[in-house]
Amino acid sequence: MKLSLPFFEKKEHLSYFLVLVLRNTKASAVIFEESNGVARVVGKHEEHFEESVENAKEEELLEVLDKTISKAESKLPSNVETQKTVFGVKEDWVENARIKKEYLAKLKRISDELGLVPIGFIITTEAIVNLLGKEEGAPISAILCEIDKDYICVSLARAGKIIESKNSKIEGSSAQTVDTLLKHFENAEILPSRIIIFNGEEDLSQDFINHSWSKNLPFLHLPQTTNLDLGFDAKAVLFGAASEMGFEILEGKEIKEQEIPQDLGIIEQEKEEVKDLEEPKIIHIREEVEEQSAEYFGFVKDKDVSEFDTPSKETPQNIPFEEMGEQIQEIPQELELEKEREPLSSNAFALGKGAKIILPKLLKKLKELLPMVSKLSFGKNKIMILPIGIALLLLALFAFYFFASHATVSISVNSTQVSKEQNVIFSTNSPTDASKNTIAAQFIEVSENGSTSTGATGKKDIGTPAKGKVTIFNTSGQAATLSAGLKITSSNNLVFTLDTKVSIPAGDPIDAGKTDANVTAADIGTNYNLPQTKFSFAGDNTIAAKNDNPFSGGTKKSITVVSKDDLAKLESDLLKKLEEKAKEDIGKKVSSDKIVLPVFISETLENKDFDRSAGDEVSQVTLKADVSYKGITYNKTDLIAFAKDALKGDSAANLTLDEDKIKTAVKDIKSKDNNQAETNLEIQGILLPKIEEANLTKQIAGKSFESATKILLGINQVTNVKIAISPNIPFFPKSLPRSSKNIKFKILVNE
Secondary structure, eight states: OBOOOGGGSOOOOEEEEEEEEEOSSEEEEEEEEEETTEEEEEEEEEEEOSSOTTTOOHHHHHHHHHHHHHHHGGGSOTTOOOOEEEEEEOGGGEETTEEOHHHHHHHHHHHHHHTOEEEEEEEHHHHHHHHHHHHHTSOOOEEEEEEOSSEEEEEEEETTEEEEEEEEEOOSSHHHHHHHHHTTOSSOSSBOSEEEEESOSSOOHHHHHSOOOOTTSOBSSOOEEEEOOTTHHHHHHHHHHHHHTTOBOOTTSOOOOOSSTTSOOEEOOOSOOOTTOOOOSBOOOOGGGHHHHHHHTTOOTTOOGGGSOOOSOOBTTBOOGGGGHHHHTTSOGGGSOOSSSOOGGGSOOOOOHHHHHHHHHHHHHHHHHHHHHHTOBSOTTTTTHHHHHHHHHHHHHHHHHHHHOEEEEEEEEOOEEEEEEEEEEEESSSOOBGGGTEEEOEEEEEEEEEEEEEEOOEEEEEOOEEEEEEEEEEOSSSOEEEOTTOEEEETTSOEEEESSOEEEOOOOSSSOEEEEEEEEEEEESGGGOOOSOEEEETTEEEEEEEOSSOOBOOOOEEEEEOOHHHHHHHHHHHHHHTHHHHHHHHHHHSOTTEEEOSSOSEEEEEEEEESSOTTOBOSEEEEEEEEEEEEEEEEHHHHHHHHHHHHGGGSOTTEEEOGGGOEEEEEEEEEOSSSEEEEEEEEEEEEEEOOOHHHHHHHHTTOBHHHHHHHHHTSTTEEEEEEEEESOOTTSOOBOOSSGGGEEEEEEEOO
16 A cells, blocks of 8 residues: 655745846846746836936936836735846847946846845847747747837847847838848848847838848848737746746747736746757856856855856856856956845855755755655555655755755834034145044046137127318408317217318408318218208307208118127136036046045136137137136045044934935035135935844844844834745744844835
């Protein structure tokens, strides 16, 4: 009679994984649940970046990814939070089967901030080519076109491998851009007569079908165009990830959809293989190499990456994690995670020393005995094996639980905001001293060259003066001589001047002496074109004049000219125009451990060159000049020390200043001399409760969740405690690891 052992019946154990696909303009998150080697999609969502993943600032990047993951996780049970993550990355993020240093740092930052445990990555285009090959039963050769809002990436796939890729901004139509890119391919003696479009928001196949391809493109036949379903890229990455992790996959057939539109549904496997199909270029993501995967991403605590072993061989399609240590050495030191406060999500599982020795031996022995136990009967010679098998299994589970379990303790705390405003002197020859309101600083200068233009706004009247001839009468009884330029005034008070010297014979009131003379108006304008008019001479009533014929030639008009205000405005505009460039260039000159004040203490124009002068008739005037900007830079550590000292009176003994949240605002900066600048500095800081992690881990190690929570809630300003243990073994007591080294804190500040 066969013995039925419910204890050894396979129980359902659910594991959750996140597939996070980063494309040019969007991010896609797929959550899948694995149980007994069968995978099922339980959540999916995608979000778009404002421009692209490359141009997204860190704040936008984290916000978009957090929103994408959160919405994908919305259907998960409340006590489940996905951490193990497979990244789907762009092809140009990877070089020689390794993520490039700059993108490695970006993925590391994402994982750290969002609490993800990276277990591998897949190049998305290779995953697509692989999945298409599996669905069609043979390696594909095609032109793969990823089309976003503004950009196109074209990849040449031949026999299931990506041979070459090109990127470009869309110029004209999508088909025209692809046509242009294909002309620059170097490994395309013959192009496949098949074009596959994916990632577009609409079906663009008709645009490609109607396009007349360039005659010099080496197509053997007119290419056929197909459009992949929206979300096929995430589907391909998930398929590749699940396949690499050894989950059961229905190879060679289409993945079923379930619950969520366009997801991957339940993934199963027939024990058949589609031969000659190459797996996508994927870093190992099986759970047994999870620790090495974290090492590759740079998320290993207390390890010297130079000590990692490097295998003597590598296959281009499947790179062991042990080899990734070489690349981690290239990560700049400033990218290393904090060692004093590192969440479990950013650390690989590391067994205790005892477990590393005992557990493998127990598991090996158990593996040898389990086949025997599964075939037990009530025979006389076999019944004694049952207790041995059960004991070994329990021993292995307890050893694993007590030596290998890790806990993340998330503590929510209230914060207190403090601020202080005071006059501060930035000095190049004095140390930082809060008692003297002094911060050690260095002056830094940069010169920028530029030009700016403005419209002329000055007004000016131009024209010609009126001219004419007058007859001058002399009744004084004696001859008179009048000098050139002498003013005469008309009866309507307009002034004219004599053009030449004039002599007038003597005369009397009855028979006046007279002579003719030419006169010119003292100002321009048509109002000087006088008809017959009488004129007088200032201070002499014995001499008078009149014109027999009207004056003529007086004209006047208003024109636009360069004013002095226009020149002053140009100088001010150029200073403002070059300010941002100057700040950027100064920022490049200083190291990352320094801060540059956001305002300059002096701005000097040099080598000014106006293309027009004041009074010139012109519609626009331009200034070219060099501008010398002088700024102040100081060490972050000095600011923190100064802020701590300045705010120490506001903090209680059980509170500490959050050094990452110190903010400063500068007002009314002015230069005192060549060595000092004075400003009004507003300092804002956040006070948090002191969390002595080293002592706390010792206090709560081995305690129940309830006891540990009670201890932690006794700390001032702690409002909530959440404990997560991994692995979470059902029916085992909810206790923290006995080793304090396996307990990590995550401090969450309440908004």
